Amino acid sequence: MKSSQELTFKHVSSEDGQLCTLDVNKLRPMPVEYETYEWKPISDAQKDQYCCLLDDINVLLIPTPKTIAEEEEMVNRFLEGVRKLFTPENNWTCLAMLDTTMDYCAQCNSCSNACHLYEMSGEHEMYRPNFRSELFRRIYKQYVKKEPLAKWRYGDIDLNWKTVVRLAEMAYRCNLCRRCAQVCPIGIDNGLIARELRKLFSQEFGWSPRELHEKGTQLQLQVGSSTGMNSSVVQETVEFIDEDYVESTGYEFKTPWDVPNADILLIHNAGEMLAWPDNIAAFSLIFEAAGLSWTLSSEIAGYDSVNYGVFYDDVQAARVAIKHAQAAKKLGVKKIVIGECGHAHKALTVIADRILPKDLNIPRESCFPLLRDIVLGGRLKLDPSRNNFPVTLHDPCNLVRLMGVVKPQRDVLHAIAPMFREMTPHGVENYCCGGGSGFAIMTRNNINEWRMNITGRKKMEQIANAFSDCLDPSIKKYVCAPCSNCKGQIRELLQENNLLEKNGMQYGGLVELIVNAMTEVEPGFIKWEEE
Amino acid sequence: MSIFFYCLAYAAVIAFVAIAAMRIMGYLKKPQHLRWELYPVAHESAERVEYGGSYLEKVDWWKDKYHSSIVGALKGFLEEALFLKATWEHNRPLWWRTYPFHVGLYLLLGGMGMTVLAAFGKMAGFEGFVIFCTCVTVFCNVVGFGGVLFGAVGLIQRRLCDAGLRKYTSNEHFFNLGLFGVYALLGLVLCLGYSAWDFALMGNAFIYGMLTFTAMDVAPLYALYLLIGFFMFFWVPYSFLGHLFMKYFTWHDIRWGDEPFISSNKLQNQLANNLNLPVSWRASHIKGDGVKTWAQIATEKQD
Numbered sequence: 001m002k003s004s005q006e007l008t009f010k011h012v013s014s015e016d017g018q019l020c021t022l023d024v025n026k027l028r029p030m031p032v033e034y035e036t037y038e039w040k041p042i043s044d045a046q047k048d049q050y051c052c053l054l055d056d057i058n059v060l061l062i063p064t065p066k067t068i069a070e071e072e073e074m075v076n077r078f079l080e081g082v083r084k085l086f087t088p089e090n091n092w093t094c095l096a097m098l099d100t101t102m103d104y105c106a107q108c109n110s111c112s113n114a115c116h117l118y119e120m121s122g123e124h125e126m127y128r129p130n131f132r133s134e135l136f137r138r139i140y141k142q143y144v145k146k147e148p149l150a151k152w153r154y155g156d157i158d159l160n161w162k163t164v165v166r167l168a169e170m171a172y173r174c175n176l177c178r179r180c181a182q183v184c185p186i187g188i189d190n191g192l193i194a195r196e197l198r199k200l201f202s203q204e205f206g207w208s209p210r211e212l213h214e215k216g217t218q219l220q221l222q223v224g225s226s227t228g229m230n231s232s233v234v235q236e237t238v239e240f241i242d243e244d245y246v247e248s249t250g251y252e253f254k255t256p257w258d259v260p261n262a263d264i265l266l267i268h269n270a271g272e273m274l275a276w277p278d279n280i281a282a283f284s285l286i287f288e289a290a291g292l293s294w295t296l297s298s299e300i301a302g303y304d305s306v307n308y309g310v311f312y313d314d315v316q317a318a319r320v321a322i323k324h325a326q327a328a329k330k331l332g333v334k335k336i337v338i339g340e341c342g343h344a345h346k347a348l349t350v351i352a353d354r355i356l357p358k359d360l361n362i363p364r365e366s367c368f369p370l371l372r373d374i375v376l377g378g379r380l381k382l383d384p385s386r387n388n389f390p391v392t393l394h395d396p397c398n399l400v401r402l403m404g405v406v407k408p409q410r411d412v413l414h415a416i417a418p419m420f421r422e423m424t425p426h427g428v429e430n431y432c433c434g435g436g437s438g439f440a441i442m443t444r445n446n447i448n449e450w451r452m453n454i455t456g457r458k459k460m461e462q463i464a465n466a467f468s469d470c471l472d473p474s475i476k477k478y479v480c481a482p483c484s485n486c487k488g489q490i491r492e493l494l495q496e497n498n499l500l501e502k503n504g505m506q507y508g509g510l511v512e513l514i515v516n517a518m519t520e521v522e523p524g525f526i527k528w529e530e531e
Numbered sequence: 532m533s534i535f536f537y538c539l540a541y542a543a544v545i546a547f548v549a550i551a552a553m554r555i556m557g558y559l560k561k562p563q564h565l566r567w568e569l570y571p572v573a574h575e576s577a578e579r580v581e582y583g584g585s586y587l588e589k590v591d592w593w594k595d596k597y598h599s600s601i602v603g604a605l606k607g608f609l610e611e612a613l614f615l616k617a618t619w620e621h622n623r624p625l626w627w628r629t630y631p632f633h634v635g636l637y638l639l640l641g642g643m644g645m646t647v648l649a650a651f652g653k654m655a656g657f658e659g660f661v662i663f664c665t666c667v668t669v670f671c672n673v674v675g676f677g678g679v680l681f682g683a684v685g686l687i688q689r690r691l692c693d694a695g696l697r698k699y700t701s702n703e704h705f706f707n708l709g710l711f712g713v714y715a716l717l718g719l720v721l722c723l724g725y726s727a728w729d730f731a732l733m734g735n736a737f738i739y740g741m742l743t744f745t746a747m748d749v750a751p752l753y754a755l756y757l758l759i760g761f762f763m764f765f766w767v768p769y770s771f772l773g774h775l776f777m778k779y780f781t782w783h784d785i786r787w788g789d790e791p792f793i794s795s796n797k798l799q800n801q802l803a804n805n806l807n808l809p810v811s812w813r814a815s816h817i818k819g820d821g822v823k824t825w826a827q828i829a830t831e832k833q834d
């Protein structure tokens with residue numbers, strides 16, 4: 001195994017077995033009591049069956065090639081995939097960004113310190129944003145573009161099957177938060193490279209994490225939701241949620257389904273219905289109290305805004321986006337409003353904007369401006385003193401850095417949460433929660449340890465620092481994370497470390513805080529016990 | 532010999548224009564890409580630029596006309612081009628080296644521009660203008676060579692001594708920095724040897740010769756200096772140094788490319804074309820055969 005100092009590009013193809021490891025006991029201490037998550041050993045059987053060649057984490061579980069012919073086939077197929085990645089037909093979606101990122105990086109490493117993985121791994125070379133990109137760049141220039149004197153100019157890289165599988169796994173050592181791209185003086189995007197590699201391996205080899213593909217986009221396209229809920233199950237679930245929350249809030253409401261020609265089709269991340277029904281209820285309650293014309297849809301994918309395609313596969317992203325738009329078109333709604341889910345926001349408003357054909361390009365907007373207008377427009381009776389506890393806001397990367405929706409959620413918080421305080425840094429300079437790009441829904445093969453030790457560490461540090469003046473458990477405090485995936489990740493950070501009990505830290509969305517302040521609702525919408 | 536030099540000079544200028552044009556055209560010919568913006572977007576309203584907001588922060592945003600502020604974009608671009616703001620903010624040790632290097636290059640380019648103007652002035656018989664241009668050229672040359680030399684040496688030192696940077700520094704980096712360093716050193720030696728004024732006049736005479744097709748003799752050291760300069764005319768647009776002009780696209784078109792589909796017929800037509808491109812990705816959930824289009828693959832029924 002190679003240490004961070006020893007690790008060079010050459011080792012990616014030359015080393016046998018696991019390339020490197022991280023000593024989790026040397027990670028930066030946290031401002032709150034926080035566990036160290038030892039890597040679970042990889043069993044011999046697993047090593048035999050799968051290519052466990054990079055570090056202690058195995059996202060892709062690529063079967064080990066058994067013969068030289070299989071090894072060669074892997075390399076050839078990879079090269080074929082790279083060639084496709086650089087053709088306008090196969091990659092019109094990202095070719096312009098990919099080409100410039102390949103050709104103009106100055107190797108200045110200004111991007112390194114922007115990356116929370118690099119920082120929180122103790123600046124391990126493997127997790128430097130540019131490590132994966134530069135390796136891919138050198139392979140491309142030497143083997144595909146065949147630039148004159150490429151070996152001399154950039155350094156000779158031996159391309160073999162180990163390089164291929166390690167590169168595939170490296171594509172999943174990134175949250176796709178694009179914080180590195182934001183600081184690049186030239187406009188080069190290491191996050192894009194991670195995603196392009198994921199695409200290559202998914203679209204050419206069919207290698208992708210099962211949580212994103214089989215149990216993600218495929219399930220959603222077939223059944224309607226990546227939760228596995230079909231149309232009737234989802235309607236029943238929401239009906240139960242309505243009943244429960246009418247009873248607990250004392251406020252009469254009913255979530256409307258399939259209302260033709262409604263003004264708004266609201267699409268939730270369906271995961272909320274199972275994990276955070278209070279979020280679903282809060283939306284319904286607010287929209288009903290504000291007197292909006294709105295509906296949910298029971299069409300395939302029309303009730304689940306998730307689009308994991310944006311994390312790994314353009315074709316899947318396009319398929320899911322089209323389903324969303326078709327559901328809206330069928331109902332004849334005026335617009336789609338996306339609930340509290342960051343990647344769904346970006347997928348349907350920004351990415352789908354250049355995928356959907358004209359007849360499906362139905363206006364789509366974020367729920368946050370609408371919520372801001374409802375709250376500031378006086379359409380609800382609110383008592384901010386009900387939220388008289390410290391609140392901080394997590395900015396989902398997809399919503400903020402990648403979409404520019406920054407202020408509406410803050411306007412709401414300033415109006416309803418008297419003890420609101422920002423994290424440092426925040427807004428478009430925020431750090432990813434650590435669950436970004438699909439990690440929030442993966443736990444196997446040391447991915448949970450990876451999230452807890454490395455990817456989520458910076459966010460946990462930020463949260464603890466935002467509450468540094470009130471860490472006492474008797475003071476209840478709230479991390480507002482208006483995104484399902486971020487909420488899932490923050491839940492793990494807090495619950496696994498028992499931080500509600502130890503430091504009084506609770507988490508939830510924005511709508512829950514709004515309802516908590518509504519005077520027409522029984523006090524105590526936000527619960528401070530572990531459910 | 533001098534004729535040969537002049538031929539090389541013409542070839543260098545043609546190579547620069549041709550390679551730069553090829554790279555720019557290569558970029559522009561690519562299909563319209565997905566939106567991939569990063570905030571702040573400099574052509575948004577000043578208030579939104581301040582915190583990184585977008586037009587998506589408004590309810591029914593599509594009812595407003597899409598607005599892109601040229602002043603904002605120019606401000607964002609100039610801040611980066613003139614001050615290397617991102618490097619200043621995120622990589623200060625490098626900035627102290629790369630900033631003099633870049634400013635030096637800008638000045639040398641400016642000096643070259645003034646030399647061309649001086650040649651035109653000479654053709655038109657505007658002696659006073661020629662003297663003015665020459666004075667500016669002298670300043671640009673001396674400070675420019677100094678900046679480039681200081682920056683090149685500093686950057687080589689940084690790339691050698693910073694363990695993190697060392698791994699990412701290829702032969703080409705040393706070659707580029709060495710090339711610029713030697714060029715600037717030769718320029719300074721020539722300024723010292725002939726006086727900066729006479730050196731500027733040599734430049735004027737050379738460019739005048741180029742414009743009037745009258746070759747003049749070139750001293751050996753000056754010839755070497757010119758040769759390196761000619762090579763750079765070819766090398767800058769060819770290598771990653773082409774970021775000099777490609778940065779316009781990476782910032783303006785990609786990073787700030789937030790134009791919505793709804794506001795542009797041109798975009799709508801380009802995207803309709805994209806959906807008709809054939810797909811050949813082989814994975815089993817796609818089964819592209821090089822004939823089926825994106826539109827067909829994205830809408831076909833899944834097994």
Ligand code: SF4
Nearest residue numbers: 105106108109111184
């Ligand atoms: S991606 Fe940008 S910041 Fe990072 S090394 Fe390349 S040029 Fe520098």
Ligand code: SF4
Nearest residue numbers: 115174175178180191
């Ligand atoms: S996109 Fe985010 S996680 Fe990935 S390399 Fe860049 S900063 Fe790191």
